Amino acid sequence: KAGVTQTPRYLIKTRGQQVTLSCSPISGHRSVSWYQQTPGQGLQFLFEYFSETQRNKGNFPGRFSGRQFSNSRSEMNVSTLELGDSALYLCASRTVDSTDTQYFGPGTRLTVL
């Protein structure tokens, strides 16, 4: 079974631009979560989508948004990029709920100049 894939793996943007990151979950997994990792911080939860609906949301500004398609693939969008948005963005998929094992993708490294 193929693992969680994320594209692109690396991205360089400038302040004020917007960016879209993509995540393809493991086949059969309906839940996709997004996390941000910055230096010195743990993994911070952004949001979770389940069956095309946002099920949970973390404490991030409205510039961070996401969506999920009918095939469970998910995209995350960040508008009006700031320097502080430079981070590793990870997505993870699981079958249904929090007692299920969550599988992570390799991440997208975003650098904002």
Added chain:
Amino acid sequence: ILNVEQSPQSLHVQEGDSTNFTCSFPSSNFYALHWYRWETAKSPEALFVMTLNGDEKKKGRISATLNTKEGYSYLYIKGSQPEDSATYLCALCPYNTDKLIFGTGTRLQVFP
């Protein structure tokens, strides 16, 4: 907001040493506790999902225990090997939400 703490922040051991680290949390109101292992330049890898007080799980040389009444989980590595070098993360899912809250991890380095 549930605060998940891990200790120590980092650990350096010799090959063959056994080691353990702690994940602490203030409340037993959660669905599950997860342990992950994260090697540099790789994806975090799930080790265990624990749900019940007294749970003990084992995978090769790695094992974990959960004590929800006293608010901690231990991860043990028996006979550490250089390939065990990684950051070990724990995460909780509180009852009032279905999201995972991660600790900042314990960075383990095993020297040959």
